[in-house]
Amino acid sequence: MNAEQNASPFLMENDTNTPKSKAPLIIAISLIAIVVIATVVATLVIINSPKNPDLEATNNTPDTASFDDSFKYIDGSRLKQTEYTFEDINKGFSYASISFTGTKDITIKHVPKQNPYNYFGDNFSFRVNFDHNGEKIPVLIESTNAKDANKTIETINQDCENDENCHSDYLSGAKTLLITKSSVWTFYSSTKSGQLISYTINPFVSEDIDIRDDSAARNILAKVAMTISDDNGSPYIEDMATRLRYPNGKYIKD
Secondary structure, three states: OOOHHOOHHHHHHHHOOOOOOOOHHHHHHHHHHHHHHHHHHHHHHHOOOOHHHHHHHHHHHEEEEEEOOOOOOOHHOOOOOOOOOOHHHHHOEEEEOOEEEOOOOEEEEOOOOOOOOOOOOOOEEEEEEEEOOOOEEEEEEHHHHHOOOOOOOOHHHHHOOOOEEEEEEEEOOOEEEEEEEOEEEEEEEEEOOOOEEEEEOOOOOOOOOOOOOOOHHHHHHHHHHHEEEEEOOOOEEEHHHEEEEHHHEEEOOO
């Protein structure tokens, strides 16, 4: 038996057949590669293309917009952070002519927009919550200028003494006054610059306020008064509010 007879029939068959062309396989692979590349390029184009302004506008809520550093701030130089949280605001802000520095027990409840008609100079009014044994007691903080520019602790005390339905507790040394009238407690004290400010607990505003007596009310209100000072240069709350981030990456408008 010669060498050809000893060879495997399979090898012999392949040796004797005409080699098959690989062109169809190469073409198929090339087409698949082109499709994959085209898909990737199209995806990248979609991701990196500018968003439609009209579509973006429809997605914005009426009260929020994308952060814009061109806002007309009261004093943008006071802002030290790109973004603020409600916790940051409670740690300290300026408002009108005063500054507030909160604590874990005294937190901001409501700050309304200032009245543009300040007939008696800077006036303000806002509420905080005092955590009293787990109970949130709302305290109204106001500038007395908002009511009467000529009021002083002495004149307020005198007016109360002339009213049989009013009880006053005036500490001349501390220059503080607690007025109790119709179950409403109001505490008066002044900042170093002489701004007279009132702090009021009104049991009719919040249900189930459990304050035993005038002494307890004075203690609460005196602690709230310690959070208020003359403007100390902290950021204005209106400016900080424009940098609060809301859901979907939105910011409050100017």
